[in-house]
Amino acid sequence: MQKICDRLGPAAVKSFFWRWVRRLPSPFTQADLRAGYVYELAFRQFEVSDTCMFDRPQAGRMWFEGVIRDHLDVGRPDQIALVFHRRLTRCTPGTFRTRVLTRGVDPTLCCYYKSSRMKQYFKEGRALRTETVISDTHDFGIGRRVCALNWYALRAVGESANRCLCDAEAADAQPAPDVATFCRVTQPSTTDDGLYAAGLRFGEARVMTVLAALVGFCHLVRGFRNRQIVERVRALGAAPYTTRQATYDLRRLKRKGLIVKLAHTHRYQLTSLGRRVAVLFTKTYGRVLAPGLSALDLRLPEDVTSRSPLNTAWRTFERVLDDYIQAQLIAA
Template sequence: MKLPQSVGEVLREHVVLENESIDRMYLNVYVPQLQRIGGVVWYLRGHLGQRFASTVAIAPKTEQFVAAIEKFAKRRGVDVVSFRKDQRKDDVTQEYLAKFEADEGVLYIGRAQEKARVVRTEKRHSTITGGTYPWVVDGSAFVNYYYFYCVDEDFGPFFLKFCSYFPYNAKLCLNGNEYAKCQLRKQGIAFQALDNGILSCADPKALQRICDELDATKIDGLLRKWLDRLPHPFDDKDRAAGYRYELSILQAEFALTQVLDHPVTGRVFFEQVIRENLDIGRPDQVQLIFNRRVTRRTPGRFRTRVITEGVTPSLHVDYKRSRIKQYHKESQALRTETTINDTRDFGIGRLLHNLPALRRVGFAANRRLLEVERVSHDCALGEEAFQDLQHPRQIAGQRVPALRFADPQVQALLHALLMFVFLPQGFTNKELRQVFAVLLGKCSGEIKPGRMSYELRRLRLHGLIERIPKSHRYRLTEHGLRTAMFYTRVYARVLRPGLAILSAHDDKTSPSPLHRTFQAAEKAVHSWCDNAKIAA
């Protein structure tokens, strides 16, 4: 078997199955009117008819809800499991799944104490009358949560957990890969499963179509279906008055799974990627991947983490409250996974109907990470392309000055371009000029707009940048990205350190094997010239 030599070769020639899918989704289930104190007060006074707003009247509703859960468990023969502190809920669920034989139903009900947002009534004193009065306030408390672990015929395993305290907010957790498996079974399409994905499929196009069809309507339908089956804290009167649960996105994972032909292919990929992309978590690189601009005021950490689990490491890139994780799944597939913990990091609302926009962000981030890895590892230029840049040229009747390798001005210019590779909206004359000046050790005002226009023209005619239509902005082309990476990397990693080694004259301070080899070669040449009576 021939081993792949580059990241690009792995992605181009060794991927046997590829699909994009929503992975895990964690959704907030809530009644919108009860998320603010004003809405709670209206519920208590306007809907329940209280003279003074007080949550004391809610206590019977809470007791009825808990009693309904216990009655449901007893009637259905469902176990109620009290989770211990630090107990892995997934392990318990797997035990119940192994024994579950029906198409759908409730596996078990879990109970755990967790911190929750609650609404309280506190006693306040009037400064006018001196009397007391109730006042509704937001607060937090450790209360019982009830987890309903279920299996749905369309979605597979999922859970819905309810807070047992008013306003009874809940959480829904589902898995898009499990949804895909259920749909493949229903359609009679043969497949082989990964732990959390698909290893092989008889109809890859059908698999991708199924993954694409998982949308907000289907997810909302899952919630409505099981709210009708499970104990509900809000009665018919509440729901008729509009107090109904809605969904918003707390966390969403968007996965690109690329099944590789051999386990060693994945190891080759990560060996190359880890070495070349340890700086990908820097703000300038993060912006390229997540399609968002980072400024000094942007909150959060921007970093790359390499975590080794077993033999193969995984790569983690953080941006605000979101991150990309890339790992070798079960030594069989490359999984690139964007996890969005706050949709507002990308200027997108949290309501479920924003899922299409969020999908575009997540899947595009996965693809951009792979593209950066591909180009950063394989940034070599052909001899002809390299020589074209070293000499002035005539392009479309216009003389184009050279971009000579190792020229300080050219190196600074191409380095500056890499600072803007992340921005999909490109850069302007002014933006590039400011970075270019800093790299040359000058103040931003020392580089004039006319000088920068000259450099932009030179870059554009060489094909390294292109002008964005109907704007005064430019963006880097793939050829430009490859050229800029080649120039900056070869200079920084080969030429500069190599010249430093060769120019050292003190053997004690420069014990480099390369330096000693050149010294030996120089002595041999001088000796030969002396023997041959040739002046060196």
Template structure:
């Protein structure tokens, strides 16, 4: 039996934490409501009557500037089709620029996309004078993708919408940035897709990854915005009409490269096997090369016959834990490395603000989540609970401040359902009164009437026993290290030992075990008869 602790402790050749995909919004803070649009046209541009015709002229000027920029620098303009994967279309241009070793705009992609822009509504001000109000609405407008090859970041793009207030998107990759910095200082490494397979000095590489900060990304943005054709100019910038960056999607990764591909595979096979009955995810997804996704787990209504698919070398297993708008994903990278990524699609999910300057806080919280997932998986296959710890939880005790901590009695159906629910993967990101109660109800069964008051009582005794703690300024809870060990130990002993052993005289217990139990039962019965003890009524 493979234990993931043995795999992680003995077969990891390289372990690196780094930002991966970085996707940002660019917005003009003082152009976000209708009144600011009117002020822009009247006070900044000096127009008496705010009108959509003014905005149309600005957009027309910007589109002409893009064409002139492409002509002067001989940059191809590519019209994206509806189903195009943009990076694939642009890859040949990026590859050619990379070979030249010179930073530059490699191509300009044009797409019609829905954007949240200002729409005008005409109102009659009286005396036949037209007047307009401006409100945000989703409209299908022209967007320009400036695909770049940057000496520091490699491939990236800056997307500029051609309609007011000209929202911007920025995409770069943290691993690609780290590769270029390592090359500049002469640090030897080999690549694993966009990550690292090996490195001469892993500690030095980690220090490089840690130096990718919000100011580094801001410098990249400023550098290119000074070179690209834009709908706002230096005059606008002097009066504060310029873009600021906020975080749209941030991927924080932890990559563990194994010394042989078989160890990467055995890690996932052991992990999935260990979680099919304890902490079971709603869906286990096996992705087959050249085929669509196959789902194991809850039955799916399907008219086609169910079939068993053997997991082969071409199968990629992916674990996803979803939380609000974000998720944690765990998968094999090129069959050689374990990649854990926390993907934050809304910084508020982790109580962080959106502006780019808050990236360090967000990254640290995401790294903590990655570590918590691995710690949870480690404990899941090594959850020994010493006798004093077991007794402290299984019997009523008194806390250090004199409060009574009710017992969590092993075998009690409600306690076992509660701890079973706490083993679920979703608790890596925390849980609420409501979400935990729903899972406990699932384990207790439809006949149980598990009330909100019972859930409140159970949360209190979990907290008093030191098994859970509460996030500051939040109604979310998380398992403490003791809580994780207790939940897994109780659940595994109950599900994996006692339940099958108590039913060992029945199928599907092996024949050899059932025969042995019948032999033991026969001998015990003989001793009882020899002692002339009657059978209980």
């Protein structure tokens, strides 16, 4: 199948065009043609897709549903929507964005970069389909004219974007970093060149917000700049965040090995370790620590704490522990 797809190129597109354009009326006169006026093909839209088949489709579907559920707050793509099997217009009531998956609904993960977009969905219940649609070739510094140079450059961009998205999802499913890595990231250290690297303290509001901003899928295609991180951190956090602070954070992230600077650019990308650390920090803080501490808040009214299984279990544990300690003191 891939060999058949590889046959498609600029020559095949031009051959198809000229085969059919001869049957259509032309606005060019014979004088125009003799003067050298001809059609020149340009890219209006270029799509590169990748299809991964699962030998166990049900397990693949469950995995993809988990990807969407995880990245509602971790990946923070620009849009996660469910495409219903009916036409939606501006007049259709309701907000068609949800993470509830039912029969007859295809989950779709979308993220955008300028005029281009990436789309991922589970196709026909057995394959993971990833598509990169480039609507403006200038977004990637590539010309619009249909020629071999532009064709293969666009194909390389699309294949790289698809691969980065799948690799990022696979990295999120990997085990968390070990204790030694956790300590190296959270505590001050020095690089192999002897440069000081400040620690990224777990739970610190600024650190958690920066890491949450970094794992966005919209950064997979071209990486991110200082200005983009400032904008996303400001949108996610309540405290002011300046360009100078972003420069400091990018420096310590780079020295910790969590990001790398792209050659000959002012852009950065997450490393495999960086994504694993960012996902671990964000998931643990947002899904375990923050909700758990909120549920255990002593200032909560009794009618609220009684409905919390965690609070009820914790109070029972405290009562049993106090009784045990008191009994041991009396016995002593």
